[in-house]
Amino acid sequence: MAGPLQLIYTEDVADPRLDEFRDLTTADRRPDRPGGRGLVIAEGTVVVRRLADSPYPVRALLGVQRRIDELEPDLADLDVPAYVTSADVMADVVGFHLNRGVLATAGRAPQPSVADLVRGARVIAVLEGVGDHENLGALFRNAAALGIDGVLLGPGCSDPLYRRSVRVSMGHVLRVPFAVASDPGEWRAALEVVRAAGFRLAALTPQPGSVPLWEAAGDRKVALMLGSEGHGLSGDALGAADVAVSVPMADGVDSLNVATTGAVAFYELTVRREGAACDVRS
Amino acid sequence: MAGPLQLIYTEDVADPRLDEFRDLTTADRRPDRPGGRGLVIAEGTVVVRRLADSPYPVRALLGVQRRIDELEPDLADLDVPAYVTSADVMADVVGFHLNRGVLATAGRAPQPSVADLVRGARVIAVLEGVGDHENLGALFRNAAALGIDGVLLGPGCSDPLYRRSVRVSMGHVLRVPFAVASDPGEWRAALEVVRAAGFRLAALTPQPGSVPLWEAAGDRKVALMLGSEGHGLSGDALGAADVAVSVPMADGVDSLNVATTGAVAFYELTVRREGAACDVRS
Numbered sequence: 001m002a003g004p005l006q007l008i009y010t011e012d013v014a015d016p017r018l019d020e021f022r023d024l025t026t027a028d029r030r031p032d033r034p035g036g037r038g039l040v041i042a043e044g045t046v047v048v049r050r051l052a053d054s055p056y057p058v059r060a061l062l063g064v065q066r067r068i069d070e071l072e073p074d075l076a077d078l079d080v081p082a083y084v085t086s087a088d089v090m091a092d093v094v095g096f097h098l099n100r101g102v103l104a105t106a107g108r109a110p111q112p113s114v115a116d117l118v119r120g121a122r123v124i125a126v127l128e129g130v131g132d133h134e135n136l137g138a139l140f141r142n143a144a145a146l147g148i149d150g151v152l153l154g155p156g157c158s159d160p161l162y163r164r165s166v167r168v169s170m171g172h173v174l175r176v177p178f179a180v181a182s183d184p185g186e187w188r189a190a191l192e193v194v195r196a197a198g199f200r201l202a203a204l205t206p207q208p209g210s211v212p213l214w215e216a217a218g219d220r221k222v223a224l225m226l227g228s229e230g231h232g233l234s235g236d237a238l239g240a241a242d243v244a245v246s247v248p249m250a251d252g253v254d255s256l257n258v259a260t261t262g263a264v265a266f267y268e269l270t271v272r273r274e275g276a277a278c279d280v281r282s
Numbered sequence: 283m284a285g286p287l288q289l290i291y292t293e294d295v296a297d298p299r300l301d302e303f304r305d306l307t308t309a310d311r312r313p314d315r316p317g318g319r320g321l322v323i324a325e326g327t328v329v330v331r332r333l334a335d336s337p338y339p340v341r342a343l344l345g346v347q348r349r350i351d352e353l354e355p356d357l358a359d360l361d362v363p364a365y366v367t368s369a370d371v372m373a374d375v376v377g378f379h380l381n382r383g384v385l386a387t388a389g390r391a392p393q394p395s396v397a398d399l400v401r402g403a404r405v406i407a408v409l410e411g412v413g414d415h416e417n418l419g420a421l422f423r424n425a426a427a428l429g430i431d432g433v434l435l436g437p438g439c440s441d442p443l444y445r446r447s448v449r450v451s452m453g454h455v456l457r458v459p460f461a462v463a464s465d466p467g468e469w470r471a472a473l474e475v476v477r478a479a480g481f482r483l484a485a486l487t488p489q490p491g492s493v494p495l496w497e498a499a500g501d502r503k504v505a506l507m508l509g510s511e512g513h514g515l516s517g518d519a520l521g522a523a524d525v526a527v528s529v530p531m532a533d534g535v536d537s538l539n540v541a542t543t544g545a546v547a548f549y550e551l552t553v554r555r556e557g558a559a560c561d562v563r564s
Contacts, residue, residue: 260420
């Protein structure tokens with residue numbers, strides 16, 4: 001039976017109950033935990049609320065009184081300790097001044113299989129080589145805002161549950177389902193599962209012969225493949241795609257940031273495609 | 283008569299000729315210079331090349347041999363000193379380690395009037411309250427990539443020529459023309475100049491009654507108004523607009539970052555509008 005938050009007051013920097021909030025700058029690498037990966041960390045009231053609504057099992061909160069007070073009515077079903085302390089003690093525990101004033105930790109949750117990810121989905125994003133945590137977080141934020149149903153992470157992608165990624169995503173990485181296929185064999189198999197589920201694999205690339213995104217989608221389910229900012233999609237990924245698509249750009253300009261390119265493409269494949277029927281001129 | 287770069291070798295951290303590269307973390311505030319504003323600083327070969335192609339008068343370069351060598355063939359018309367030194371001396375002068383290995387400084391250039399900015403333009407961005415230098419830089423990068431003809435900066439916007447903004451823009455803030463109308467009187471007058479030049483003032487806002495962006499543009503010239511991330515456009519700006527437009531979002535999600543919203547809207551108003559004729563369904 002779930003209960004309310006258990007408020008616990010402490011001003012002891014060395015309090016061992018605060019250990020899982022300690023030194024957050026290195027909290028993503030935890031050799032003592034499964035897979036060597038850290039707990040999920042949510043920072044700030046907005047992201048803590050999203051964590052509480054997510055499938056990840058919340059373990060504890062740490063915050064200043066004011067922020068815990070703000071959260072308490074929304075977290076009435078959460079039967080976990082909420083450590084209340086001063087901003088100074090918080091800063092000493094986490095290792096830096098945290099101006100959002102509240103944190104929560106959660107354990108990892110099982111990821112869906114690729115087959116589960118695509119079930120009922122209409123548009124998914126498929127990422128390869130997106131190693132930068134901020135770009136990854138921004139992609140999840142953009143995916144949530146524009147109604148992408150899921151994300152498949154291929155080789156070279158970072159862990160989207162790293163602290164920085166969770167923060168930049170505004171917590172949406174905790175809400176948008178994702179599956180991981182890191183090794184080459186898993187990756188090839190995952191793309192075939194997506195295709196077999198009726199998705200058109202559309203590889204976003206500036207290469208010659210790519211067609212403008214709006215010509216490629218039609219009424220099909222689409223898996224939009226996005227590569228790393230430096231090198232784009234690998235030859236293998238391009239080879240596995242059904243169609244190469246592009247966002248036409250002004251001449252001579254570097255491509256957009258990968259998360260921004262993603263946003264434009266997500267827009268085209270979701271709200272734009274649903275909102276207006278288009279006759280292609282050219 | 284323009285000549286080639288003048289290569290000058292120095293390993294003296296205290297060399298007074300390097301003073302304008304000194305302590306870059308505070309270089310944006312220069313009480314000794316007109317308007318209290320710093321020189322324009324370009325970092326890295328890509329941005330230095332864009333600076334050299336811009337209207338801003340280059341004053342000097344500072345770099346390691348390898349980066350100066352890379353740039354020299356492209357800067358053959360530039361008759362300015364290029365100080366060549368070691369990475370360590372550079373780090374001591376600028377105040378931090380600079381992994382791009384080359385910098386250039388330039389003076390400010392006169393900004394176009396609003397009338398000049400809109401002459402011949404088809405789509406411009408109009409920004410209000412965009413104070414964050416990274417967002418501002420990203421908006422210029424997105425504007426360049428998606429073919430926006432100019433940017434009008436209203437009240438509450440930062441100086442887009444701050445070092446961080448130039449860097450995040452990848453130097454495109456040096457290429458996309460912009461005009462500034464900071465005080466309320468200038469701002470109102472500037473919006474009237476834009477309207478009188480035949481532009482439809484389209485205010486991007488999530489407020490009820492806004493129409494999807496693609497329904498608002500038609501064949502008109504469009505001035506897309508974007509507000510601050512926190513508060514959006516002011517009541518005055520909304521009142522001055524001809525139409526309120528939105529990028530439809532998934533339910534319950536915070537709006538996109540302002541630069542990302544800009545990218546989606548720029549895409550709609552430029553490449554998307556030019557590439558496909560659309561029949562609106564709803």
